[in-house]
Amino acid sequence: MCNPIKLLIVDDHQMIIEGIQSLLEDQTTVKIVGTATNAKLCEQFFITQTADIVFMDINLPDLSGIDLTALLLKKYPTLNIIALSTFTQGTYVRKMIESGAKGYLLKNASKFEILKAIEVVHSGQKYISPEAQEALNYELNLQKKLPKITKREKEILVLIVEGLTNSHIAEKLFISIDTVDSHRKNLYSKLNVNNTARLVGFVNENKYLDYL
Structure with missing residues (x-):
């Protein structure tokens, strides 16, 4: 049996963290190995532990998820980061992807989509939710003009x-x-x-x- 995918959740809202924990508690393919409510705690996690995937909120109290993503990937290039946000604006999607995130999920994502995103990103591909992809396409077209x-x-x-x-x-x-x-x-x-x-x-x- 394959080892479960190790997931770290970074979000400043405990309700979101507990919601994801509840959604994934019965999964054998994914194991939540830690949670962090700010950038400092996230960085401290990696001093002694590791994760395969990080769910990254963009709006953190001490450092934006965009900047934290870039910072983590500079230290841990093989880390896979998936943005988990309420922001649907193309600017945020683009900046997260430019910072190195491999995925972008909205916080209203279903359990099915969350698991799909984890599996797709863990396999080496990118996963962007349809709504976020539409916003990103609009953003990129506007940027060109x-x-x-x-x-x-x-x-x-x-x-x-x-x-x-x-x-x-x-x-x-x-x-x-x-x-x-x-x-x-x-x-x-x-x-x-x-x-x-x-x-x-x-x-x-x-x-x-x-x-x-």
Whole structure:
């Protein structure tokens, strides 16, 4: 008989943890080896124990599940992480996958889907729930349509959105005011706006920085 798949649940809501434990308590193919309600406890778990799969909540109190996923995979590259979230926005799905997650489940997933996701991911494939996949497809299509900017332009755009003037940006980035002004004009051109107010409006309305 094959060893059961070892599962760690990371979620800051005890009700979710207990719900998954209840759903899987009669399973012989999956064994819940631990739970953690925040990133710190999750990291502590791996000091003395191991898991094959981690169910990862995105909204944790001390570190986002997106950042924690990237952190864990840097230390444990063979770990399989499946996001388990209430967030259906494509941005969250994309960022989790970009961080290295192998799956994305919604918290209203059925027992059947949870087990399917575990089996699929454990076999080396990806599993994204249909609703999350639809949101991800929309997100990726939208991303393709948005204008591309350089790394330096992004740095300056972030500071413009924060309300900094050209002189403050120049001081912060150790570049000349003329260089900042040149980048600002390039941003106007690329994003098809003609002043700072419209530039900031475009960024906020389209959540543009989330796509960069």
